Amino acid sequence: MRLISFILLALAFMLTVNPVQASPVDTYEFHDEVTKIRFQALAKELRCPKCQNQNLADSNSPIAADLRKELYDLLQQGKADSEIVNFMVDRYGEFVLYRPRVSQLTYVLWFGPAVLILLAILVVIMIVRRKPVDKKDLALSSEQQDKLKKLLNDK
Incomplete structure (x- = not known):
């Protein structure tokens, strides 16, 4: 019975959980192979505005489907990659770029890790170069030695 x-x-669990994640399938026809490659590259470079960390090529959200369609339309109009990226950034902000541009808003993002590593190296150097402790400072006074002997003898 068990x-x-x-x-x-187990069967009910398997029916409710979908272990297969299907990627979106768009059937766009391109004039040439270069445009198709550009479409695929841009779809992987641009992030879905709704999803946390998925590009347009991998996202199943409706906004990603709309952006893929818009990307296709812009490529068919003969727009350059930089024009398409600028259009998307103007419309959705820097969030749509996986590699944000270096600007006043992104200095911390680009240079923050390097500054933190340099600070960590400086702290390590300062700790290593710190003045060694004098052994005289570590020695116990006669009063402290008497207390220690008393404590050890009590056990």
């Missing part, structure tokens, strides 16, 4: 209950529970 085995049957376990099998039914």
